[in-house]
Amino acid sequence: MKSNDLLLDAFGRIHEAVAAVLEGSDGGSLLHRPAGSGNSIAWLIWHLSRIEDSQVASAAGLDQVWTSQGFAGRFNLKLPDRDTGYGHSTDQVDAVHGTPELLLAYYDAVHQQTVEFLKTLGDDDFDRIVDYHWDPPVTLGVRLVSTIADCLQHVGQAAYAKGLNPGSA
Template identity: 45%
Template sequence: MTAALTILIDAAQRAPEVARMVTEGLPPEAAHERPADRQNSIAWLIWHAARQQDVQVAELAGTAQVWDTGKWAERTGVDRDSRWMGFGESTEEVAAFRAGDIPALADYLDATVQATVDYVRTLSDEDLDEVIDHTWEPPVTRGTRLVSTIDDAAQHMGQAAYARSLVDADWKAPY
């Protein structure tokens, strides 16, 4: 495996670690609290981090979404089908988001990242350079899309950690 692929895998695997740290001991009501009543909740951030990566990597790989194959709507208690991933949601839609099982959201992110890792392991450096979307300037390569999904998940996990500190004053990140 090349250095580029190894780095992508390492980067992808970090988001679930943060999700587990953030959700450990998190009461369900705190998981759904929206800082200042307008920011994204921890539960929504973890769900969206997983959903956006799941949708985009499934499209790249030509596979079914982990959300569907793993029955994650049922397992997480989230009443949203695979057409939902969080992009462009209104404040009201984010406020209405509820998960019945917060640890299962972290499990779903972990399963999605595993699917991403499995997919990356099938690629070569040449595959990373392939242009997959000509609608952007510059055109988007497979590698760029993967970096984008990994970066999006990382940013949302950072937001989730910050939100945890806002809704739980006694919580301290271990870093």
């Protein structure tokens, strides 16, 4: 198996899990915050989508789907276009909303850009440095694996939150 095939499988699992969490969800279940202060499903799906979008676009030298495909305007959040949710306050978490259809459309578009990029890669590409702000500098392979890890954690949290909410499907 080639490295990019392995990564395609991993990102595909995120895609499947996002779709499963959003299936049968409604506005109330998407905005429910476990224990009153946990992250909502809407925020978690939006955030993981923003993380994959920003990290992969940066590493690939592409525009983020968030702005290039108009999702920033469609969500109409009172946040800077480059905001990914990192360090959000409770009020900022509350402000993130979207229908299941919109959240899935955004993640679908992000996933498609990720897949198209991954298909272009050979094993030698994963050693390319994509971020010199760390010691040691971050390679493309490490950046993609860390993105997968982050997204899987957040979609798992969203699935757990869905299971806690008696109003969710």
